[in-house]
Amino acid sequence: MKSISEINEKIRAGTAVVLTAEEVVKMAREQGVRETAKRVDVVTTGTFSPMCSSGAFLNFGHAEPLIRMSGVKLNDVPACAGLAAVDCFIGATELSETRGMEYGGAHVIEDLIAGKKVHLSARSYGTDCYPRKSLEAEIGLSDMNQCFLFNPRNAYQNYNCSVNTSDRIIHTYMGTLLPHMANATYATAGELSPLLKDPELRTIGIGTRVFFCGAQGYVAWEGTQCFPGYTEYEDGVRSYSGATLALIGDMKKMSTDYIRAARIYRYGVSMFVGVGIPFPVLDEDLCAQLSKGNDELFTEVSDYSVPLRSRPVLRTRVSYRELRSGTVEVDGKKIPTAPMTSLKKSRDIANELKRQVQAGEFLLTEPAAKLPLDTTKHVLHALDDPQ
Amino acid sequence: MEKSVKIQLSFHPVDTEKPLVHTFAARFGLMFSILQADISPDKGGRLVLDLSGEESAIEKALQYAAGQGVDVRVLSRVVHWDDKVCVHCGSCTAVCRSRALSLSPDTAMLSFDNARCVVCEMCVKACPTGALTVELSR
Ligand code: SF4
Ligand code: SF4
Numbered sequence: 001m002k003s004i005s006e007i008n009e010k011i012r013a014g015t016a017v018v019l020t021a022e023e024v025v026k027m028a029r030e031q032g033v034r035e036t037a038k039r040v041d042v043v044t045t046g047t048f049s050p051m052c053s054s055g056a057f058l059n060f061g062h063a064e065p066l067i068r069m070s071g072v073k074l075n076d077v078p079a080c081a082g083l084a085a086v087d088c089f090i091g092a093t094e095l096s097e098t099r100g101m102e103y104g105g106a107h108v109i110e111d112l113i114a115g116k117k118v119h120l121s122a123r124s125y126g127t128d129c130y131p132r133k134s135l136e137a138e139i140g141l142s143d144m145n146q147c148f149l150f151n152p153r154n155a156y157q158n159y160n161c162s163v164n165t166s167d168r169i170i171h172t173y174m175g176t177l178l179p180h181m182a183n184a185t186y187a188t189a190g191e192l193s194p195l196l197k198d199p200e201l202r203t204i205g206i207g208t209r210v211f212f213c214g215a216q217g218y219v220a221w222e223g224t225q226c227f228p229g230y231t232e233y234e235d236g237v238r239s240y241s242g243a244t245l246a247l248i249g250d251m252k253k254m255s256t257d258y259i260r261a262a263r264i265y266r267y268g269v270s271m272f273v274g275v276g277i278p279f280p281v282l283d284e285d286l287c288a289q290l291s292k293g294n295d296e297l298f299t300e301v302s303d304y305s306v307p308l309r310s311r312p313v314l315r316t317r318v319s320y321r322e323l324r325s326g327t328v329e330v331d332g333k334k335i336p337t338a339p340m341t342s343l344k345k346s347r348d349i350a351n352e353l354k355r356q357v358q359a360g361e362f363l364l365t366e367p368a369a370k371l372p373l374d375t376t377k378h379v380l381h382a383l384d385d386p387q
Numbered sequence: 388m389e390k391s392v393k394i395q396l397s398f399h400p401v402d403t404e405k406p407l408v409h410t411f412a413a414r415f416g417l418m419f420s421i422l423q424a425d426i427s428p429d430k431g432g433r434l435v436l437d438l439s440g441e442e443s444a445i446e447k448a449l450q451y452a453a454g455q456g457v458d459v460r461v462l463s464r465v466v467h468w469d470d471k472v473c474v475h476c477g478s479c480t481a482v483c484r485s486r487a488l489s490l491s492p493d494t495a496m497l498s499f500d501n502a503r504c505v506v507c508e509m510c511v512k513a514c515p516t517g518a519l520t521v522e523l524s525r
Binding site for chain 1: 474475476477478479480481482484490494495496509512513515516517
């Protein structure tokens with residue numbers, strides 16, 4: 001048994017033993033979980049995946065004469081200006097009014113982080129205290145006040161593998177799915193994926209410090225649609241899914257090495273978000289979870305040609321090892337697989353986080369509050385809902 | 388002048404028996420490699436070849452093929468992969484059926500084997516970062 005503060009003492013002294021999730025899987029197989037739990041202090045994870053529920057709060061600073069912006073566009077991408085005078089929120093998936101799916105909020109965010117200037121166009125109805133009615137400016141990140149990413153839903157614990165059983169090609173947020181199950185896509189970094197490694201959220205909570213697109217960010221809240229749960233298979237093995245995180249972090253400290261805009265054909269714009277979480281190896285139980293490899297982590301195969309709330313599940317248990325092998329078997333058919341999550345970038349993040357912890361630049365945190373494990377899932381009843 | 392071109396031959400159902408590719412080699416002295424073959428006798432189909440040899444011999448061979456009722460298209464566009472823009476997500480590998488694009492099992496990085504590319508351009512649409520583009524070949 002170790003505590004987070006003991007581990008932090010070791011990090012400060014430069015004596016903490018830090019491994020990436022891939023390395024700990026290997027070590028536990030060679031030396032056993034008990035020995036691994038004794039020797040290792042911190043395990044780092046990483047993921048780099050399109051995460052649509054992302055966006056940034058920006059504060060432009062005040063102009064002369066003053067303006068209370070009621071409509072804001074950045075490079076022709078509308079931002080939400082329904083906040084105070086010069087605050088806005090730009091959502092990653094918002095599309096440009098002139099370029100459509102070619103360019104969106106995610107590209108504005110990437111351009112700003114890359115150090116580029118963007119064109120701000122603001123409108124107002126004018127008030128006695130804020131008389132100006134329009135404003136145009138070229139602004140970069142360093143010209144603005146606080147700019148922070150606030151992503152309501154990131155780091156999905158687990159995600160299904162997608163196929164298309166119809167006879168036409170479909171373009172989805174899981175990529176291009178060929179007819180007659182000619183391909184399958186999946187979107188989780190498997191054994192490197194943060195929330196699969198502490199599936200019951202023992203050590204992650206509100207205030208947990210995380211690697212967030214190159215900056216040190218924090219868990220702000222449970223993510224939207226955070227419904228932690230698990231499926232228990234006949235042999236007693238559990239497959240966890242459903243947890244998500246709302247993350248916050250300083251855009252000015254981020255790097256385009258770890259955050260990039262994504263254009264998903266005929267779907268729209270999304271954002272590749274790089275997230276890494278360091279886990280304290282508190283005890284053997286946690287170490288056993290942290291050491292779970294791709295052959296012990298599972299997801300299901302769903303049919304994306306059925307655009308319903310619950311899509312047909314074609315296979316209930318498929319391991320990440322199988323998905324990574326290049327093919328997945330469904331109904332006796334071997335289907336080529338392709339990831340949407342960059343394993344290369346996920347590894348880079350886990351390695352960079354490892355380096356930062358080893359160097360004493362990144363300390364672990366005791367969560368300020370636990371994340372709820374018993375959230376209730378609501379669905380939306382439209383007025384025209386037949387049920 | 389020695390030259391190498393990528394061509395696509397589309398056959399009608401009855402044409403598939405013609406030993407066209409053999410003729411390319413035997414009569415015109417061309418070297419070829421088959422990049423994609425998708426032919427069946429009753430349906431016809433498609434053959435993508437990389438042909439190399441004397442420029443004039445290639446021209447004559449293509450004229451010969453067209454004269455045999457085969458639809459000949461020179462693939463004058465090439466796919467360009469910008470590894471500085473690429474994030475190695477792998478989305479493009481989902482649609483590349485000729486396996487020109489693949490992720491290395493060790494480094495998890497994308498690699499692009501232009502020789503296998505049949506310029507279907509599926510990957511250009513599927514790439515989220517714009518790392519894959521089509522250009523006119525020289
Ligand atoms: S889809 Fe684009 S970014 Fe992703 S691996 Fe292929 S070329 Fe690279
Ligand atoms: S164009 Fe792209 S998808 Fe088509 S064969 Fe070439 S690399 Fe593969």
